[in-house]
Amino acid sequence: MWSLFDVYYQPLKNKFKNKFMKKYSLLILVLLVINSVFGQVYFTKSGKIDFDATSSSSPDRIEGRNRTAVCVLDTKTGSLQFSVLMKGFEFEKALMQEHFNENYVESSKFNKSEFKGSVADNDKIDYTKEGKYKVTVKGMLTIHGETKEVKTEGEMKVKDGKIKLEADFRVELADYKISIPGLVADKINKTARIEVDCSLELFKN
């Protein structure tokens, strides 16, 4: 996403042949980028992502909460990215958290989960007007080093210059090569529910 520098800068540099323009092409690029890109980038570094793998026979709720997800939305293109540190998931019980990190998601080896995708119906959203929009988000989700395509419905609220993004979807743990030991197989749901709740602010350079 941030290779925009290369995308914009090299053609611009080649275009301006004279010394003056060459000298100031970087400044022009920065101004162009500020105008055309930064004005539409919304982000948060305190996004909330909840994980719930409680099954009907679980003695306790198997849920983890993460409050430190990074989310970036480019309202111009609809490009949407999430990044979440796996060690940032907090569980009510310490043993659950240890098992989650050590046995299931192996967070020392795969310390981040990422989503790279886009808002499918981005052109239908008027980000300049307050309102609620039903959106479809699709893209590639990487958990435990495995990448799969996901598609989910969500809601976007534009209010007070912020964008609130909420989504709720399910992932099959087996798709991400997260294996559950036989001994606790009936205690953990094979399908985890992921809830996303992010309040995005305009990126100001």
Add this chain to the structure above:
Amino acid sequence: MKSRTKKILLYSTAVVLLLLAGGGYYISKEFNRRNKDTSLIKADYTLASSVLVSEFERNDSLASVKYMDKVIDVNGSVKEIARDEKGYITIVLGDSVQRSSVRCSLDSNHHSEANLVRQGGAVRIKGICSGFNKEELLGSDVVLVRCVLSTPKK
């Protein structure tokens, strides 16, 4: 049955019952164990937020090995106090001219401590290092979770 055999049987049964009770107690305690309050844990490292960030920026793999899951007592200037609509609080430490920072997600049992912190003030926060978010444009952050105020200063 001889009285000696009876005694052995009685003691054996008592030992087995004691072992079962002990095992059950241990399993139950372990199963219900909560994360220890960070304020009660001794810090593994005490350092300035700028030093912590620069170590990760210089070599995040090396810094991860050193700091990941460790209790860090970090001191620095409060850049931002972010409260969301659900009441979760993040205290951001760092230099206001730098994009990079240390983001401290406050333990929900210690939310009231945020009232002792003001933007621009100096503070010491203790938390568990959960990693590093490398972001060229937005600024990179070291993330600490289950944070508590180490020694609140106004």
